[in-house]
Amino acid sequence: MIKIGADQINHQLGSPYYLLIGSDPYLQHYALTQLRNTFGQKGFDEQLTFTIDNQTDWSAIYDSCQALNLFSNNTLIFLDFGDNALNTALITKLNTLSEVLTPDIALIISLNKITKTQENATWYKALADKLVIVNCTTPDTLQLPQWIKNHLQIKKMDIEPQAIELLCYYYEGNLLALTQIIEQLLLLYPNHKITYEQVENNINDSAVFSPYHWIDAMVANKSKRAMHILQQLRMNDIEPLILMRIFQRELILIINLKKSSEKNSLKQAFDKFKVWQNKRALYTSYLNRNDIKNLFTTLAKLTEIEIGVKHDSQLRIWDNLNSLMMQFMGLNQC
Template identity: 40%
Template sequence: MTRVFPEQLSAHLNNGLRRYYLLVGNDPLLHQESQQSVLAAARLQGFNEHHSFVIDQHTDWDSLFSACQAMSLFSQRQVFTLQLPDNGPNATQAAQLVVLLSLIHDDLLLIIHASKITKAQENSAWYKALLENSLLITCHTPDHQQLPRWVQQRCRAMSLEIDDPSLRLLCYYYEGNLLALSQALERLFLLWPDGVLTLPRVEEAVYDAAVFTPYHWIDALLAGKSKRALHVLKQLQLEDHEPIILLRTLQREIMILLDVQAKPIDARRATMDKLRVWQNRRQLYTSALQRLDRIRLRQIVHHLAALEIAVKKDFSAECWPALHSLSVLICQPQFPIGLYHV
């Protein structure tokens, strides 16, 4: 199975169609645009019928199987689109998928949407049946490090010239929300026919539409980026995220830091393995441990406990300023932690 990013899909489609296309990731815009690209290429090859199915407890498998087999001399080539459940197919659905894949032939093309593929699913019979003559398209939302590259590629495709300040502003405002970002670029394309995007022009047309999760906040704290952490926290507050979830998420990370910090430096890698810390996040933990000693980490735990008690007493509104203060103190430990009180 070949793996590509959405921006690489067109080149692969120009080299001919695969029988199976597996779109995996959490970004709806990348799913939608990747599917549109496959369908457009398929129509050029005579695949003029398109049928969509959602795989759940109500799926009419008999109708799906019949559609695969209802081919005649005058039938058109067909594309089937399947949307898998968020947690993947259960045992019954997986067995039915194996049957379906056995029915796919040269006049059928299959597009499968999945939010993720687990290790267990990679070892399943239905997934292994896809390995030959398939293309996996990674449709995950770019993180803040990858997003500038995505915006630059999008601008090139739209014949837009963008300077660095404008690029940074768009990424800052629209991180995590590719749909809003693509709409902003389309709006800028219409507003400025010369295709030149400068900071004053971009500032007139954009608004803050970033979509964050608590883990964006956590990563900024671990990295010591106070400005970014406060921006993310502000957005989480505007989106009415539960403070208790933020507190417990941060508490879990601080406890991991305490566990790792307690071990000798040469044993910390094994400790992270045991605690199942992802490889791509380990540098964040290392960075945090260079700033935060054991005394500071324990103080943070005590403050988190006090904040959780305050939230449970329905003082959620007062919790947000405290979270802002705590964010600064985690990122910039030169300030004394006694500066704020719950």
């Protein structure tokens, strides 16, 4: 079994089995396009795509494998699970599929994620020796600079380090727009080292964020990033009430952690409220910076905003969310 990033796919094109993990549309499209082209060049002229859901006719998938033996064609089968998670029924279907695969069949499976427990399934173990797992998850804020550097290296482009930071800021979460602006820069400034000013003159703010990016930025006390994310969420017409609900859950969790840590260790508090290991350092830093009084003040302000939400204009709602954000980070404490 080999694990690679989607940008490394061209170095691992010799296997018959591929598992694309992650839902980034650009990385999924890029990896799948490279694989389809390569298999086509190898004589896999019949390429079948099956969208997997509760209505999928698995007998048609099995029949396509059996038809292969009759006509001696090379066939590529692509199973697209979309947003559907693996369950017991689907795992059973995949187990059966793994039993009818022949050397004339290539298989690509696209999944949002797979758990450690699911990796113990018969189909996974049966394919493991020849399986290439391709990471198609959108790079996070820490991974994105290196991803851009790798992409620029492939394109044989030279860009100032500060320009890479600018690209990260404006295109986080949107690799499609990011790769498009890089192509545009390549056309505008061929055979030149691209400067910060040249990037700045051509960019649009195309970053794509979820409410959870906003929460993480606030907990990390990254005020500039938090303001940028909130601005983008507003531009993308996210419902303010959704933000308030997510914020409320986070705030109550932190209040409970703070209260629990007064009687027990932080580790015990984290264990009690099932905080992920990779978030514990972030929460520890926040809890050390803020007192319980400010947390309750923020909760009271959130309640006040929610009560008045039916009467406030859209502009005032976003102004209130911005003020609430600052309160949460301790930047305008009452």
